[in-house]
Amino acid sequence: MRIILKLFAAPFVLALTLAVVVLSFLFSLASWAFGVLSLLFAVCALFSIFIEGDTAWGIHGLVIAFCVSPFGLPAVTEWLIGKLDGLNYSLKCFITD
Template sequence: MRLLLKVLAAPIVVLLTVFVWLCALLLNLSAFVFGLAGTMVGLLGLAVLVTYSVQNGIILLVIAFLVSPFGLPMLAVRLLGFLQDANYTLRDFIKA
């Protein structure tokens, strides 16, 4: 029974490994784009905050934070880490 579970878990490990690699590649490629976008929106938010409207400036600054590497991309990194932990747990199950 345990051998059957190990055989069934092996393709899942392969799929998870490939998926994690692809997601990590996409995160690395998008980090530069998100960094530029966050910088531009942040500078625009500061300009709007000072010259036009405080409310619109704060909204733009919040959007800049979400686009920056500390916002939504960090959430994606955490989720990818959880998937990688699940992958390593399945690998340990197969090896044992």
């Protein structure tokens, strides 16, 4: 029975391995782009607050800048990729055990 479960888990290990590699590569590219986008939104929002006096758009811009900064959505994505990698490691240990 255990061998059947190991054979059933093997394709999932392969799929998770490929998914983690591809997602890690895409995450590294996207984090660079999001860093530049975050800087752009923060500068525009500060310009809007201090020069134009439009605090509503400035605060919205700062919130968007925080969401795309390395502390926002990229951190959540990195956490999810880490969880997928942990699941992959658990399945590999199950197969080799």
